Amino acid sequence: MRGHEHSTNANELSGTVHGFVVQAGSVHGGIHVSGAGAREEVPPPWQLPPSVRITDRADELRALEAHRGRATEDGHPTLAAVSGLGGVGKTAVALAWLHTLRPHFPGGQLYADLGAQAPDGPADPGEVVARFLRALGVPSGQVPPALGERVALYRSLTAGRQLVVLLDDAATAAQVRPLLPAGRCVTAVTSRRRMPGLSLDGGHVIHLGPLSTDAGVELLDATLADGRVAAQPEEARALVLLCAGLPLAVRIAGARLAARPRQRITAMVRALSEEHERLEALAIEGDHDVRAALDLSYKGLPPTAARLYRLLGLHPGREFGAPVARTLLGEDAVEALDALHDANLLVDVAEASGGERYRFHDLVRLHAAALAAEDESGDERAVALLRIGHHYLANAGRAEEVIEPGRASLEREFGRGVDPESIAEEDFGPVDGQTAADAALDWLERELPNLMAVVRLARPMGAPELAWQVTDASWPLFPRRGLYREWVEAHREGLLAAEEEGNGEASCRMLTSGALGRLETGDHAEGLAMFERAAASFQERGDALGHARTLNYRGLAHQRLGQQDRAADYFARAAAELPALGDLRAGALARFNLADIALAQGRYEIAAVEAEAARLTLEAAGDPYNAARAAGLTGRACVGLGRLDRAEAELSAALSALRAETAGFEAAHVLGGLARLSERRGQRQQARQYYREAVSLYASVGRSESAEAVGARARLDALEPPEAEGSPSAPPGPDPSGDDRGEAGA
Structure with a gap:
């Protein structure tokens, strides 16, 4: 079983960094400051769907624009809510308005379907704001874990930006509020509910009624564009009345007629009248008019x-x-x-x-x-659902192989008449200079709502193995993109399914991978309990290697709980047992974790020895990310030992490698080490610059209250205003940026 590949990836950083300025100072050797905050500029997002033709909505559009004018004059953001029946054209009106604003809002367009009527329930605001942050240039690893932190970052990014936002099919005002941008942005909300609560947020609420008969006829004529409406005006009016003036119903009926150029409108009127009688008892919120049109369109399909x-x-x-x-x-x-x-x-x-x-x-x-x-039939529906589930499983497995080609995955089962060869392959090839791994991660993230839907549906549909198999195949996404809620939920559901089926191997995988997610969300005690359950299961099954790997995991949990001595005991056992059982890489990670504890305790010599040994093994194992972490730890230990030239070489190399890996959290640790190195050399101004950047990175990844960030801020505050370079500085005490996030064994 393979454990957490990048235990700190949930806190990595790439893309545009906000909130700090790096000033030039004295630079020695290979330290490069000028590029510290430089990132490729992210283009504005243009996410709005295309507009569709609308008629008879001029009054509503004028009202929306007038509201925007008033809000702009008052210096407030613009918020408008459009409500109405399903199919009445709420989204079409919102799009028609927002698309006209593009020249005035160069900051971009954001769009989210909030899914009030979705089969798996309304969209979670935390997921939506995370998508918005990524669209605005915040890398996935930099998206904070908590909703409040995400909203705060979202408001900060939009405060000085001119953009428009469409929140489509909202369920409640509470779902909408975390998604409202700051500054002078424009937000449109659509919902079947009138949402008077948004008025408290400065919103202007308009309710769309059905189209007038004349407007409906105009829409029908535009849909057909063949002269039949002009030739049969009364029949066209009758058809619009049967559609109750709902644009969706008119367009559907018009599309059916357009496909039959020789059919008279009279025939459609007759057929739709009959459908009305059949569906009257099924009417829900007035949507029987749409249902009648849908039935007719369906009957005309090949x-x-x-x-x-x-x-x-x-x-x-x-x-x-x-x-x-x-x-x-x-x-x-x-x-x-x-x-x-x-x-x-x-x-x-x-x-x-x-x-x-x-x-x-x-x-x-x-x-x-x-x-x-x-x-x-029931069997046909079951087979279709299985094919859908296995489609996502097979393609998630393909993505996993691209991202982590050496990962030992749980066995993929395709049974009950599902032929893996018949499953269509998704296209997640690289574009615009992407790496293959980034493209595969993008596909996993785009399909995550569907992957999670399959996980939730697996047990009810009688295929519990899909729950843990899809979760395991999706694993590379969770830590790399910081998707904490989905990480925990998917593994919880996968564990329930595995335990119900009595699958010990799958249960252990769900326990260990899921517990790592618990550690990322701060639920350290629950994470430890899950690791202990996995250890007991491995022992019962006679799996010595699996049990040895839990030593590293349990040590990590104890470390997070502040129990450093117990953590060190577990790491020492793991460092001895794992190489003997053939897992050199996991043994090296255990030595890295031992070095991490030694560094935090000021035992610099031990930290340097263990970290260097870990680095050599990790490099040989082809793990550049963790090898760079180990080099950074060696550099910080050398600062404590006063070996400043060695420290400079190690820290510079580590910073370069971690930037290449977009590992912002780890890069912040290295910046703390460079700051301490600058202090030891009497370069106070340089040290302040490094500390500023480190503090900003910690804040950007949602770790502003971590011990590392607090220590870096304290050192920054303690430094006097810039003085002449070269003045002596007191030697540093224990490194405040010591890494408390050592990785468990893999």
């Missing part, structure tokens, strides 16, 4: 498209790519997707999300799911 429509109604997530459709229907899916799109039954979200991706309007999804329940 058989393959109709079946794909039903099967996609079973998809557990909000969005899906074309490969999912190919997995369900083979190559026939390409033509079927086109038919569904042409019939206005699928929304193309490629412009907002990249790639070939689709989603259903929530009413359309409900309609497709209802038809699947009616027309597909």
Whole structure:
């Protein structure tokens, strides 16, 4: 079993760094300060979906723009909420308004579907604001773990930025509030609810009613564009009345007519009247008019498209790519997707999300799911769900192999009639100079809502093994992108499934990988308890290597709990047992952890010896990230020993390597070491610059209250204003930037 590859990746940093300025000072040897904060400029996000034609909404658009004008005059951000029935055109109105603002808001456009009607429940505000932060240039590893910290960073980044935000299909005002930007940004919210609570936040609330008959006829004419409306005006009015003036229903009915250029509007009116009678008892919030139009469109689909429509109604997530459709229907899916799109039954979200991706309007999804329940047998639905689940499992496994090619994964099982060869492969090839690993991580992150939906659905659908297999395959994403909530939830669900099935190997993997997530969220006691359970299980199963690896894990938990002596005992046992059992890399990590404790206790000689030994083994094992961490620790120990030239060489090399690995948290430790080195050389101004950057990095990764950050701030405050370089400085005491995040064995 392989453990935590990058235990500190949840706190890594790359991209644009905010909040500090690096000034020039005296630079000696190989220390490079000028590039310390330099990052490639991130282009503004342009996430809004494309606009669709709207009619009869001029008054609403004027009201929205007038509200923006008043807010701008008052120096306030603009907040507007658009409410109305499903299918009434709320999103279309919001998009029509926001797209006109692009020239005035060069900071970009953010978009989120808040999923009030989604099958897996409304979107979590913490997940959404994390996506916004990444879109604004905050690397995933730099996104803080807690919602409050994420919101604070989001408000800081948007305070001086001119951008627009669309929060689509909101469930409640409470869901919306954490997502409101600061400064003079513009935010539009759409919801079926009127949300008067947003008025307390300065919001302007408008409610959309159905289109007037004339406006509906105009929309129908634009949809057909073939003269039939002019030739049959009364029939067109009757059709719009049957659609209750809902734009979605008008467009769906119009798309069906457009596909039948010889059919008279009268025939559609007759058919829609019959559907109204059939669906009247099923009306929910006035959406029977849309349902009637949906039934007619469905009946006009080719058989393959109709079946794909039903099967996609079973998809557990909000969005899906074309490969999912190919997995369900083979190559026939390409033509079927086109038919569904042409019939206005699928929304193309490629412009907002990249790639070939689709989603259903929530009413359309409900309609497709209802038809699947009616027309597909229980076995057929079960097979379709399994194919969807195995599609995500197979492709997550492919991504995992790209990111961590040497990782020993849990066995992937494809049973019950699912042929792995028939599962379509997702395209997550590198673009724009990306590495293959970054592209694979991007795919995992984009599909994470679907992966989590499969994990949650695995036990209810009778395939519990999918819960732990998908969780294990998705593992590289959680620490590298700092996705703490999903990390804990996925492993909790995977553990329940593994224990119910009596799978000891999977249970141990879920315990150890999940416990590392607990440590990242600060739940150290629970993490330790989970490691202890895994250790007992390994021992019962006679797995000596697995048990030895838990020594490192348990030591890490005790270290986080402040129990340094107990932690050192566990690390020492791991350092002795793991190499004897054939895991040299994990043994080296145990020695790194021993060095970490020695450094914190001021035992610099021991720290330097253990860290250097760890570095040599990690380099030989092909682990540059942890080798760089070990070099940084050696450098800090050498500062304490007064070996300043050696310290400079080690710290400079470590900083360069950690920047290449975008490891901001670890880079902050190294900057603390460089600051102490500058102090020892009497370079107070240089030391202050390093401390400022270190403090800023700690804050940026949500660790501003950590012992390391507190120590760095204290040293910064203690330094006097810049004096002549070369004046003597008192030798430092124990290194305040000692790393308390030593990695467990792998």
